[in-house]
Amino acid sequence: PGRARARGPAAARSRGRAAVRGRSPGAAWERGLPAAREQQKGAEGGAPSPGEWGMGLSAKLQTLSVTPRTGGLFEDHVVNTRQNMEHVKTSKIGSEGTKVKLMANHFRVTSRPQWNAYVYNVDFNPEVEDTALRTDLLLQNKSELGNYFLLDGNSLILPRKVENVDKMFGRNEDDKVIQITLRFSKELRPSHPECIRYFNILFRRVLKLMNLKQIGRNYYNNKKAMEFHEHKMEIWPGYITSILQYENSLTLCADVSHKLIRMETAYDIIVRIYENTQYGDWKKRVEEELIGSIIITKYNNRTYRIDNINWDQYPEDTFKRADGSVVTFVDYYMERYRECITDLNQPLLSSQGKWKKGQQDIPREPILLVPELCYLTGLTDPMRKNSRIMRDLALHTRLGPQRRQNELKEFIKAVQQDQTVQDELQLWDLKFDSNFLTFSGRVMDEVKVHQPRGWFEAIKNQAEWMRGTKTRMLSVETVNQWTLMYSTRCSEAADKLLDILSKIAPDMGMTISKPDKEIITDEFETYISRLKKLDLNQKQMVVCVLPNDKKDRYDDIKKYLCIDCPIPSQCVVAKTLEKPQTLLTIVTKIVQQINCKLGGALWTVEISLQRTMFIGIDCFHDIAHQHKSIAGFVASTNQELTRWYSECVIQEAGQELVSGLDDCLKGAIAVWLENIPSVPMNIIVYRDGVGDGQLQALLDHEIPQLVNCLETNFPVRINLTFIVVKKRINTRFFLEQQGGLRNPSPGTVIDVELTKHEWYDFFIVSQSVTDGTVTPTHYNVIYDTVGLKPDEVQRLTYQLCHMYYNLPGIIRVPAPCHYAHKLAYLVGQSIHEKPHISLSKFLYYI
Structure with missing residues (x-):
């Protein structure tokens, strides 16, 4: 229930279209206005969802062993990429710069050291797909399991061991008996990465107990929605949370989030376009506006992307449930959610579900949705150009450091004062500090910028030079x-x-x-x-x-x-x-x-590392239309970082890992040799755009391409460093000043407390933000034969943030990264083919 899918391109029909209101198929949409809805929908409920060089670079790479991974969001966090870097085995902490006292939106988590979790494999016969029903069936066996357990797919996690129980029974909503089989799997200590995943499941339960509604991975309070009737939208306040192990402790990272939901449905859009179209194909205009949009179904607070509009399928069509029974969409919504569908001639929307990168070859049956139950989310381009709308939104969603801290402290206070929540946490022996995590950071020295009038230091709080x-x-x-x-x-x-x-x-x-x-x-x-x-x-x-x-x-x-x-x-x-x-x-x-x-340059910065090529790699994915994915590769080709070489790799839709990097690198070094008579001594790659769980894949797939290219084509030693860049993080840093909080200064580096022992990683705050809270960037050196010491790699990275020619100021990521992003975006959005090779030496894409 709630995840029923249409079985095939056209679901079985319960009766002919001519029987619907006595009209021919889709007549209401061809001859007259759509039927008016009888009432405004407001019920809560979801859609039937149908390092040594002597070893050789490649040999060095092969020796890099990693610990086993657990899957999901936590794959990255058990990959030990630091263990083979001799130069940072003892310490990865830098020392240059001025020390400052910082805080972060992390709350220390404590748990009893002797606490254990017990994991069981659980099977249902007949099979039960719906997670909510699985949970209900287990709750029917509280006498054996107790009141508290966690369910993660086919894994059941308990705070105590269950003795002499292997089979249980429960009844589903149709009063059918379901057999539940338990098999003991393992015992976990609190510090185990897999156990940390279960802590996150537990905290999601906490958020539900606080009556927050889950949308995607985050939770929102629809009871405190801010309505903007003038703009026909509302904003739900909410929270982003994650529990992870860092250098010295387990912490809860919590940040404020907002979900924008428009007060119009997909049905409203269809009707509006239908009524206002006098000439042309109105269906095509509907498709142009709706396809690719993200909608929310309020009856279950799930979001979907509209991938297609099925003009020949209607609410009185039928689909098969998981148990094999057949039901119409009209009856299903009334039975399951008490939702009355009023227009039986509206077409159905189709979504392929949550599209995941790298899974484009996995067949997925479409999820069919009813337009009048689907509310649009996000902003349209005209909305973004409306200064009044953007001002009103910024007023409520763009939080400065002090306001952000106040809201998060109120959130933690609410968690600690909710007795039901505390009863749940106490059983698992989890406690959260009330205050932000505090530690030391450092502010790096000003970066020297060279213009025709000479060298000068970039002023951090001045946006442009x-x-x-x-x-x-x-x-x-x-x-x-x-x-x-x-x-x-x-x-x-x-x-x-x-x-x-x-x-x-x-x-x-x-x-x-x-x-x-x-x-x-x-x-x-x-x-x-x-x-x-x-x-x-x-x-x-x-x-x-x-x-x-x-x-x-x-x-x-x-x-x-x-x-x-x-x-x-x-x-x-x-x-x-x-x-x-x-x-x-x-x-x-x-x-x-x-x-x-045309090949000119605006300025340059002082780079201490000689004969070094800097490379940026990023990917563009057309999520809305699932066009080919584009990987942008941009490399500096002179010492001053004023000349750049670029190339694109066109891949299958959703493919994140890049193939063909050896050819790209070979081409970049060839252009380098046109400007400098000898090959670079070092190559430093900044890789943007990779998601959680892909560190090992980079070590297995992308880095070997670069290593093999260097060893095969060049007889001299060329060192390689590969750095993963992460912009989409929820960690925020705050500087204590005069009893309050403000944003850290540009050039602030953090390499303690919230880094990981297994990684050679650090954060840099590079931008100057006057409105809202600055977002840092996380860097993780996963491969390094250059032997960059912490101060060196941090300083180089910050210097490169000054070299993006489209903004005479400091940007959030190193320039080669952003150039690669701009290239991939231009090709992915507008060109859809490889640009001509004659343009590869110019910044034509900025």
Whole structure:
């Protein structure tokens, strides 16, 4: 129940479509308005869900042994990647910088040392798929099991050992007898990684006991929803939690989360589009708006992604339940959730369920959903452009350090004061501290930035170091041959652009000649059709002034100019040039981007490690349409980090681990040799985008490709370091100051307490945030033959956060990482093919 799936592309029908309201199939949607709903749905309930070099790099890699993994979210946390790094076996803690006292949103967890957990394998006959029903059947046997247990799939965890019980019985909702078989599996100590997973299951139960509603992995309080009737949306406050073992203790990481739910259903969207479409295919417009959207079904607080709209399936169709019985969607929802479906002619929505990376080949039957029970979540593009909506949302969801601490302390206080919760925790002997975890961090020295006026230290609390229109660039390209394309409606904006360009480019040290103008006067002609008529062989750059930010037009332009006629391009939306107060700033940015895309440089930073290539790798996945996944590979090709080589690897949808890295590295070193006469001594890779549980997969799949490339193609020793970058973390750091909390300064590094003994890892706060709470980035060195000491790798990483040319400030990740992200995103969103090799030496994707 609650997970019934349609058996095949079309479920069995209980009766012909002509019997529905006396109309032909889908008649209400073809001839007239959809039937009005009789009542607003508000019931809670889910959808029928149908290091030595002498060894050789590869030999060194093969010796890296890891402890067995337990699966799920906790796979990474038992992979010991530090044990083979001799230079950090004794200590991985740095010493450079100024010490500061910090706090984090972690609460220390204590448990009785002699406490044990007992794990049993549990089987149900006949098979029971629904987790809630499994739990209910076990609760019917409290006399044998006791009141407290944890259920994790087919594993039953108890705080005491059950003697002389191997078979039990329970009755399901249809009063059928279910046999339950228990088999003892193992006994676990509290520090065991698998036991930690069970602690997280226990805490999820705690959140449910506090009447919080689970949506995805997080829990929300719908009773304290903030309603914005003007914007037709509501915000549910909630929490993200996880219990993990760190250097010295077990901690609960807790952070505030918010879920945005719109006050309109998928049915409302369908009706609106149907009523407002006079010309064209209204069904196609519905698909464009809904497919890829995330919806929530309030009757069970589950979220789904809409993958398709089944126009030939309706609520009176039938599906098979897990027990083999057949029921209509109408009857199922009434029986299970007391939900009345009012329009029997609405089409059904189809979701493939939770799409997981790397599992694209596993067949999954679709989950069918009824539109009028599906509420939209998240923001549309028009909403994001509405300053009033964004201001109202920020006011309630963007929490500063002090407010965040207050809310989390109230949360822990509520946990400690709830007697039911405490009874549950006491049986498992878990206690939580009331205060944030405290420890020391360090603030690294300022990074030296080089511009034409010389070296200077970047001021951490100053967002930019290239302010003003007269700031000269480090190296400048001359633009002699270029094309400016615009339509007649954009003529005024194009004239403004040219006027300001001619004034500020010389001050910035750049010569830009007058362009060849291509003005589109025919309303039936498009930008792409005009581009295809032009001879662009001798051109250095194409600049297009666009009337709006329509994605299809932008995609067509970028695809043509990246593949068919490879040439760097710049697209500018006309309205960005219409505000006098920002015009100089916008055009200055355009000049900087044009210079970078042609091979120029804006600044550089001081890097102490000589002859070192820095590489960034990131992947883009089109979750909405499940297009091919794109891996972006970007490498520095000179000592100053002003020249970059890029390449893309196109893979199967959802594939995260990258193949073909050996060819990418070979190509990068070839370009390096064009700028520097000898191969790099060191290669440092920053790998972004990998999820939990993939450290071993990186050691097994990606690193060997790079190692084999270096050993096979180059006779000299080239050292390799591989660093995993994690941005999606819930840990937050706070600086105590004058009795309150504020964000740590950029350059704050943390390599104690919340790191792991098995890893060579650290956190860096690199950005300056004035509104809200800053998010740190977690770095984990999983392979290192360069032999980087803690201070070295931390300083290098922070320096690289200053080298992203699209922002003259400090970004959250090292520049090669973000360049790889931008490349993968451009190709994945707009181009969908490998860009032409002639562009590989330019930053055409920024």
